[in-house]
Amino acid sequence: MSAMPRVVPPSYREVTDANGRVYRIGESDRSILGRPRAWMVWLPWFAMMGVSVFEYGYSSAESTLENVHGWTLTEAFWIASIWAVFQAGVAFPAGRLREKGVVSAKTAMLTGALLSGLGMVSLAHFGSPAVVIIGYSVLGGTGAGLVYATCINMVGKWYPDNKGARTGFVNGGFAYGTLPFIFVFSYWFHPGNFKLVLDLIALFMVVTVAVCGMFFKDPPKSWWPQDVDPLNRGASEDAARVAGRLAKNPPAARQFTPMEAIRTGQLPLMWFALVCIGGVSLFGINFQVPFAKSLGFGPLVAASSAGVLAVVNGVGRAAVGWLSDTLGRRQTLTLVLLVAGVAQFGVLWSGKAHNEPLFLFFAFLNGFGGGAFYPLFAALVPDYFGENNNAQNYGLVYSAKLVGGVGGGGLAASVISAWGYTGGYTLAGGIAFLSAAITMFLRQPGRRRGEPSLDQEVSTIPAQTPADAAR
Template sequence: MTTTAPSPRPAFREVTDANGRVYRIGESARDLLGGPRLLMVVLPWVAMMAISVAEYAFGSAEEVLSSAHGWSSTNTFWVLGFWTVFQAGVAFPTGRLRERGILKARGAMLVGAVLAGLGFFALSYAPNVALAILGFGVLGGAGAGMIYSTCVNIVGKWYPERRGGKTGFVNGGFAYGSVPMIFVFTYSFDAGNYRTVLDWVGVYVLVFVAICGWFFKDPPKNWWPEEVDPIEHSKNAGNKALSKNPPAVRQYEPMEAIRTGMLPLMWFCLVLCSGVSIFGISFQVPFAKEMGFGPLVAASSMGLMSIINGTGRGVTGWVSDRIGRKQTLIAVVLIEGLSQFGVLWAGDIRNEWLFLFFAFVSGFGGGAFFPMFASLTPDYFGENNNAQNYGLVYSSKLVGGLAGSGLGATVVAAWGYSGAYALAGCFGLVAAGLAMLLRQPGRPAPSRVRAKSLQVSGETA
């Protein structure tokens, strides 16, 4: 009997740039994946669309859930608040297990698929709020977080030379993937069928995420696409994306990234941004209904918000490759803050068209910052530890989630929608100010580089 010898593993070599950063070259994505690296964009995108229903469609289902289970509106939103906490909180431990080789990307996706699916079954059959929080909030949130963090950071690993647009595209699926269920929850979801609908949603999430996750695979440490010269890229030669977003000076471990001061600043900025975003996601439909808008306007405003929230992530990712990640982030967060005042004003004057317009603007600003932080993290700290570093940054959403959903419900009850939307808008403006302080660790500011160049020119003149 003859046996066929396995194909030899493609040779690779490591090169080092002027900053001491190592690049592993010689292996194509097809060698490592068995297919094009575009697979690591499409499959994460589909998985992100599948889990988006848990967050972005929850506000549309809240009224029926509260009525069917006999919960108060505030209690129901606390269920979402805990989901957000655990969805964000598992990002760092998941990343740490992945970077240490204990948990593969495929394993994280499969475990996440099971937990996320179980979350919807718990929401369907939980006899009280405490068990709903445990099942949907804790287990479902943790599963969604494992899926989200794995999908987002795997893209940057496979596209280290142009991650902005790709990361934004994948991240966008987490918003507009929920649009069909927003209308289902608004028009075809009631106390008589809510369990059937939630059960089918749970099956849908489990199956789609598991199928996509089966093909997930991380590249080797320091991997760089063979068709791109890493030394030229490190010099930003002839590449507009990298002239605006130069690669990290070196690969930072999590504690090293924290000590730069930039990771904590990103963390706090994302607390404010995510809190404002989740507040809008949670309360836009209830606010529209309280202002007397019909169910079509309420559902359309949330559907429009989700579509623009998602597509805006891809657009800003593409734009950030051209004008700079930090500059794009500042603009997006400024829009997010100002749009909260617009939504409030349109609701107060009972103008449906203005309400839909500001829902559009709010949706854009309330989602586009996520891929900016996801891309800034490896831009600042490198790709090798990105699962952990971005996990730390993204963990800020657990605070923002509680503030935006659970605490937001408390503020609405105490101050009304006027006070809550005004407070959210102010938080957005503060976040824009903080984003102006971000800078890449280890790389001198452009002004100092120019000053040094002028000094050298003067000495040689």
């Protein structure tokens, strides 16, 4: 009886470019995952849609929650603000645990699914603002943050050659995934059924995120797709297209640790820009529906404006991801932030003029400008600092939402109480323009300009097993 043939795992080799950046090539996505890497786009996309109702659906449910729980507008939006703090704040510690190998991507997703479900259930069954803050804001925010950060980092790791379009697509699910819930909250969400609706949403969230998370797996450190030459030596049409994309957004000069990234000065600059525009984005998400209702617009216009904001917010994220691969990441980011600034003044002007078609148009513009920057920051971080520590580095940048969330929720409610919506939208527009100005100073650190790439083969190493190689 003949012996079974021994399966030899694929070998890999490491090459460096002129900047000393190491690329691990030779292993296919299938040899590591057991399936195409496209799975690491579709699964994160579904999971992001699963938790999208937290951020983009809350404003549509807010008036009913105020009525049934006896909350004021300020109390309702402080709950949303604290949720944003924990949703953003978990990104860095979770990323650090992932990069250290303490927590796997699968564990992070399953934990996120459970905490997200608990958060939504607490919103249904407790009326005390303090208890809801613990349940919805702390637990729910942490759960949604785990899902968000894990999904975004997963895409960046598996698509180092094409981060913009893929990251934008996945990030978009976090916005337009909530569209059905916006109309549910606007038309079929009332004191008689609010508990049932929120419980069903919690169940949907847990199942969707948990099923997707079961298949999550990181590639090995420094991994590069087998069919894409990182040194751009190919002469084919596809190679030329990849080379053009990488010329506009060259890979990071090397793999920066979090402290090294901070010392470049570029990470703190990104962080401050995201503080500014993150607050403006959450302001638009939280207050566009209340503003529409205060103007006397009917529920259809209010719900449609929120729906338009969510859909365009999501689709815009995918569109600018593709555009940034062609135009350049930083240039696209500046353009998007300028659009966000114009949109704030447009929503205010059209609302004050009681012009419903123009209000919906500027809601469209606000949706685009108020969300499209997220995937650009998510792709810009590994472009500048590499993929190996991206979970931590992007976690640091994304923590800007801690500050922006407070500004766009609870503090914004206080501003509106004092200065009205005119003061709120005027301030938001000015801050968006400030953020655009900040991004014009961003520069990729450490790259030597004008030097050709050099293929320096460092080693050829047989991968022990796909599981070992992923560690």
